[in-house]
Amino acid sequence: MRAPRHPRLGLRNRVTLSFALGAFALSSALGAITYFAARSSILHDEQSAIESAAFANAASLRTSISQGYGTEISTIASIDQGSQSQSALYVSGQGWIFVHPTLHSPSALPRSLRTMAIDGTAAVQIIRFDRSTRIAVGVPIRAAGATYFEVFPLRPTARTLQIILAALVAAGIVTTVAGTILGRWAAGRALRPLRDVSQAALSIASGRLDTRLETADVRDLALLASSFNRMVDRLQQRIERDARFTSDVSHELRSPLTTLAASLSVLEARREDLPERSQKALGLLAAEIRRFQRMVGDLLEISRLDAGSADFETSVVEVGELVRNAVATTGGDVAVDVPPATAGRFLAVDKRRFERIMANLLDNARRYAGGATRVTVVEHEGSVRVLVDDEGPGIPASERARVFERFARGSAAAGSRGAGDGTGLGLALVAEHVKLHRGRVWVEGRHEGGARFVVELPLLDEGGDDADATGLESNPRAGRARTTRPRTTGAGRL
Numbered sequence: 001m002r003a004p005r006h007p008r009l010g011l012r013n014r015v016t017l018s019f020a021l022g023a024f025a026l027s028s029a030l031g032a033i034t035y036f037a038a039r040s041s042i043l044h045d046e047q048s049a050i051e052s053a054a055f056a057n058a059a060s061l062r063t064s065i066s067q068g069y070g071t072e073i074s075t076i077a078s079i080d081q082g083s084q085s086q087s088a089l090y091v092s093g094q095g096w097i098f099v100h101p102t103l104h105s106p107s108a109l110p111r112s113l114r115t116m117a118i119d120g121t122a123a124v125q126i127i128r129f130d131r132s133t134r135i136a137v138g139v140p141i142r143a144a145g146a147t148y149f150e151v152f153p154l155r156p157t158a159r160t161l162q163i164i165l166a167a168l169v170a171a172g173i174v175t176t177v178a179g180t181i182l183g184r185w186a187a188g189r190a191l192r193p194l195r196d197v198s199q200a201a202l203s204i205a206s207g208r209l210d211t212r213l214e215t216a217d218v219r220d221l222a223l224l225a226s227s228f229n230r231m232v233d234r235l236q237q238r239i240e241r242d243a244r245f246t247s248d249v250s251h252e253l254r255s256p257l258t259t260l261a262a263s264l265s266v267l268e269a270r271r272e273d274l275p276e277r278s279q280k281a282l283g284l285l286a287a288e289i290r291r292f293q294r295m296v297g298d299l300l301e302i303s304r305l306d307a308g309s310a311d312f313e314t315s316v317v318e319v320g321e322l323v324r325n326a327v328a329t330t331g332g333d334v335a336v337d338v339p340p341a342t343a344g345r346f347l348a349v350d351k352r353r354f355e356r357i358m359a360n361l362l363d364n365a366r367r368y369a370g371g372a373t374r375v376t377v378v379e380h381e382g383s384v385r386v387l388v389d390d391e392g393p394g395i396p397a398s399e400r401a402r403v404f405e406r407f408a409r410g411s412a413a414a415g416s417r418g419a420g421d422g423t424g425l426g427l428a429l430v431a432e433h434v435k436l437h438r439g440r441v442w443v444e445g446r447h448e449g450g451a452r453f454v455v456e457l458p459l460l461d462e463g464g465d466d467a468d469a470t471g472l473e474s475n476p477r478a479g480r481a482r483t484t485r486p487r488t489t490g491a492g493r494l
């Protein structure tokens, strides 16, 4: 697969950005076209009006000169009275006559304009003069041997253009913002099916294998939804087949194992009659058969959990009683410490499963750490934590997650007594049972040395006696729970 070009920019942000840039580019292009078209049209109109005024003034001046008023400043000044323009006259053989103090030098007028007009051709040019844009007109007055120049301000036009520009910029900003909002909304809508797919995938990953996407009403995504559903069907079939296979194999092994164990008991009853070497062999055989039986039992239990067919008997029990009973049932004489504040709280649990959890942890402590030293109950943010401490070798940090995997056996077990007994399924079963209770289990190191296994289970609300409150029935693999669980079809919707 190709690496994404903008891995940090989410899909939604990318679509939004495209919309924003598109809206910006479009509004800028439209704005620029509008502005330049308006500008050229306005300038053209303005220029025509100015030319007419300049020609009219030049004509009046010619009339005045022909009537004998001469080319005096006063004559020229009388022409453009009241107008905002500045005028000048060039009389051949006499030189320049300036009327206004700002226009006092021929260099204010461009050379090309001057030459053209003095040579006898009327000329118009846009110039920069006195810090603003203006229009300069040169009109030859041949009868008087003179050339009339007039510079007109463009101020009203410039203001109009400024207003148009400001309006276009504002429209551009509004369009870009609207485009961004539209893009965000459209991206959200377009990506909703993807969100549904990812939610469905998460739901499947958390064990709800009966999650499917709904295909109704969405033609474009029907193929995606049906392929997704087909894939999950296959996955479900495969997982169920694997679980059935493990379960079938364990079942098949159970009967011959029972026969073997029975025969072994017969042999063990007559142990004394056997020679010493045979007694040793019998001892080894007995240990292996018991280990085998335990493993088959565990495998059967795990396959039932995988298939979701395990019974789940929920009862509401007081925390202290639950933990003390579980520890006592496993035959241990470990001290159980329940603080009085926690002692009155209730949990909704399957007692048999909780006993299995405690039995596995205490059995491990016995096997690998010389026995558990203390079982402590603490309350933590709406949950109860049962801590099983020992003073053994502990579990290295690198192995703490792995020991909960199936068939995983830690390095600490290698040197311990009874190390050969384990199959590595005990903690995996603990993890499964705890998960069914919507709890967590982990192991940590103790400062004093040794391991601390922590089982965290959610507490019932104060005074609550409703087993449903634990969410046990909504657990995907609660199997045959006492309270029935609705099927989870259509968790995702396309």
Ligand SMILES: Nc1ncnc2c1ncn2[C@@H]1O[C@H](COP(=O)(O)OP(=O)(O)OP(=O)(O)O)[C@@H](O)[C@H]1O
Binding pocket: 298, 360, 364, 365, 368, 369, 390, 392, 393, 394, 395, 403, 404, 408, 409, 410, 411, 412, 413, 414, 421, 422, 423, 424, 425, 426, 427, 428, 451
């Ligand atoms: N209290 C403990 N102290 C040190 N190591 C432990 C402790 N409990 C478990 N372990 C380590 O974790 C590994 C996994 O334990 P787990 O109970 O899953 O399997 P097992 O005891 O080997 O076999 P099984 O319980 O299935 O008979 C053990 O092999 C052991 O190395």
Ligand SMILES: [Mg+2]
Binding pocket: 360, 363, 364, 422, 425, 426, 427
């Ligand atoms: Mg074990």
